Amino acid sequence: MLAAFPHAMPVEGLIGGLMIGIAAALMLLGLGRIAGVSGLAARATGIADSGAPRNIAIAFVIGLPLGAFLVSLATGGVVTRFPPSVIPMILGGLLVGFGTRVGSGCTSGHGVCGMSRLSRRSLTATAIFMASGFITVALMRFGGLL
Template identity: 85%
Template structure:
């Protein structure tokens, strides 16, 4: 355990990161497509015409909560905490959705796939994602929401 982060789980984080990296590499090498969740979700919902085949997009999107459910079954549950009000979650979700369209991709597409390819657009987008996240947490702490 890391002294500054008593609840850190570095081994689990390493394993999760490796699984995400392998999945992204398989999708890129096998299909020639980026494993960006927002693009795949749009394709699965039928609101994006291009991208991966719709069946693959649907399988990918279904696999996200399914994977979490399997891990929960194997480990006895996953502890989650949410703000006392749903309003910040709703506002955050809408802002993330708008941002993924504005930035031509999401954190998985830019942060995982684009960064690994040293895409200048993804480097800038990921820096903006991170800065926005830092600012949001700081503002929520100041406002007493966290």
């Protein structure tokens, strides 16, 4: 346990990161496709006409919550906290969806897959969303919201 981060779960984070990396590598090596969740979700729902085969996209999108559910059963779950109102979550989801379309991908596509391929677009996108996250946390802490 890390003193500065009493709720940190470094072993679980390492295992999760390895699993994400393996899934991304299998998708790239096996299908020649990027394992970006927004692209796969768009393909699975029929919003996008190109990308991974639709059945693969559907399996991937179904596997995300199913895998999390199975891990929670095996480990006893993870404590989550949500805001008292669903409005911020809905607005945040809409903003993320808009951002993934404008940014030609999501954090998983750019941060995991694009960075590993040294894509200039992904390096730029990852730097921007990381900086945005740092600034948001700093503002929330400064404003006493965290």
